[in-house]
Amino acid sequence: MTGAAGLAALRGRLRGVPWPLFPAIAFLLVMMVYPVGRFLLLSVEARGPAGGWTTANYQRLLDGALYWRVLGITLRCAGWTTLLSVLFGYPVAYLIATSGNRLRARLTFWVMLPFWTSFLVRTFAWIVLLGRNGVLNQWLQGLGLIESPLRLLFTFPAVMVGMLHALMPLCVVTMVAVMEGIDGDLTRAAMTLGAPRGSTFWRIYFPLSLPGVAAGGLLVFISALGFFITPALLGSPHEIMLPQIILQQVQELLNWNFAGALAVLMVATVLVAFLLFDRLFGVSSLTGGSAGSRPPGRLARAGTAVLAGLGHGFDALGRLLPARRPRPGRRPVLFGFSLLVLGFLALPSLLMVPVSFTRIPLLDWPPQLFSWRWYQAFLGSATWQAATVRSFEVAGLTAVLSMLIGVPAAFGLVRGLRRGNAAVLALLLSPLIVPRIIIAVALFYLYARLDMVGTIAGLVLGHSILAIPYVVVTVMAVLKGYDIRLDNAAWSLGANRRRTLWHVTLPLLRAGLVAGFLFAFVTSFDELTIALFVTGGLGATLPKQMWDSAILQVDPTLAAVSTLLLLLITAVLLLAGFISRRDRAAHG
């Protein structure tokens, strides 16, 4: 065999290897799977120089009623958050999915608004809203509904409000994605076949939207399990959650091994939730596959009967109402309800704007207008300045790194071999599912030994773990809609792979790439959990700085920073929208 032929054969064989997936797989194995595994393993390692194995930590876990109570509280919080997110989010998602394009875009903007306000700031906003002299109490007293202020803050409902506010957008967006895939002809067909509106909704639309409800609920539930900032700030000691106990073990008691055992408990809870979901709905509904490839089982039959009953009930109700035919497209009840939910979502972000112009050094309502002093305080402070610069630096580097790793992975998954894809996708998405607090603690443990605590690199690597799933999902979404024949056409016209990628594929995918970059940027920019652990001696990032200053004293500088951030992100979004509109106009 000649050398050239051998080389060609080798190249042929190498072409089959899914190279684009390797960086992502390697990165997550090294940066996430290994550290988390190491941390969880601590739970069975004996403390002290002697080493060896022990079950003492689990013994302690089993014996301590406290931990089971905390687990109960955690499950209760996550469960209620999930239930309420779905209940309040479903009508909004339904309205969005069944509206015209323009209304849909507008509603989506308002649903996503909380995402663009720092997570911490939103929590402080709820303190201002729910406090003893807060907006709500003042309002209720003003109306004469109550004599003395109610105790709203530091209660279970306050925690619920904060968590619901943080997680409902996620739930709505997930449900909308599934609902948009429901063919409008199906509900039309049901009506022509004799199904009144109630039966049409409950027997056709609702069952078809269930995978979305389940996926949205699962995401909310799993995210809620890892919450600790909201319950810490809005709740009382009765609302203490599992992540807070882990934090306490690590930061105050320095008992890493027991923290590891608690983390195992948490991961196990997540896994059980996941398995239950898979048993009931199949994981494929998470990634956009839908029902209908196998006949319904007994459980589904029972569900169908319940829905049929609901349908008939609503139809009977419909017959009681006057037989007036509502004009299509006008749904006052649905619309009114959705506006209330959207108001709830937008309130904290907007509240901070007037508060930032107050004259007094209190994050309070009503603000004593008008003063620039908190903006001056922010702009005049070297600490805040440094934090801002650092946040941009870290977020920029994170976005670049996660694009470099995530984009090839998305290509590999959509274009590459089918075998093993599910496993790879599961790995790439796992940072969304493993509670963030566990990743943070595990990274801290790793960095401490590598002397990487307090380095920019450490922070960027950590944030990239969280950003990669968003990049992969966003880019995969646009790639799936990309017509591969365009590439084939470019090849047939004489472009090689590299030039095709550069001149045809990437320009057409630009909107998706920009979205992926922005997602990664914002993820890092607003990230607190990992920053709390690994910033160490390094100056803080913006969220960390907010957290630090909030612990010392909450002053309106926070509101000023939040308003500036809201402005900045709105500008970025408008720019991205402009780019994608221009792209669409250019491509027809």
Place this chain on the structure above:
Amino acid sequence: MTAKLQLERVWKRYGTFTALQETSLDLREGEFLTLLGPSGSGKTTILMMVAGLVLPDGGRIAIDGRDATRDPPFRRDIGMVFQSYALFPHMTVADNIAFPLRMRRQREAHVQAEVKRVLELVQLPHVADRMPRQLSGGQQQRIALARCIVYRPGIILMDEPLGALDKKLRDQLQIEIKRLHRQLGTTMLYVTDAQVVTLTMSDRVCLMNHGCIEQIGTPADLYFRPRSVFAADFLGDSNLLEGNILQRSTSETLVDCPGLGGRVLAASGDAAGAGPCRILVRPESMVLAAAAAPVEAGCNAVAAVVRDVIFTGNVTRTTVESAGGTLLSVAGLTHEAGLSLPPGAAVQVRWRPAQTVLLPAPR
């Protein structure tokens, strides 16, 4: 006798776009009427209005003589077959077909019997327990039909039900729909932009254009006696030429046709007065003859030169250029001698005056 379905001066506008101008239309009991037209001509708007899925901005819709204009779809006695089939993906085939019966609260034993009956009617008794996704496109279409006929609606609406199928399957299902129509005697309203469907299945065809009815009549009416250039062009192949009416008598009209390089005779109809007009001659009405062959009195004959001969199986299409410089399409049953006409050969194109259709010149 009242009509099965009556549309009286219904119209619909979306913003500044008029989807349907004031239109009236009647369907007899048991009639198969096709709404034919290009996209955006208003045919689907009519269908959706009859279904109750779109409300007219004005006018009245009556089913069996009863006003149904504002009735919701589920209280009209109609069934609809969608282009996308709209089979419920989370139900088995049997549950899909049973759905309309269950909505009507019929006894379960009766439901099962009916499902079995229609599955046999569409010749798919073995797929009852499958999910729609497990069926082929043609099978899904038949199940959609079965689901629609199982509850014996008074009117069946079909929105391009064959549009997504390949040609062979389309032809086969067309025949099947026609058979079902004969068997059931149901009134059918069918929407399509494919001309062939129209000719095979319809009792009457309603040709739509720009939100208006262009012409309504039997398929033969529309084919042989189109009343406008649009109708002539939309249905079948045609040779359309500009002309000028010179002289009319009770039996014949003489038209000057510069495109053919001479005058042609048409049987007198009522379509055109004097002055500019269009003439239509279908390709299969024209016959090729040797250039020197003697012409029968009263027959049109135009000298021409062969440009192209296309053999399409049982029919051969010949393109010729007339003395006036116009390309004409002539179609005839294939015979071997006709295939050997060389390009450039001089021929004569002939047709009877009765086969010349006079159309008004478009404004």
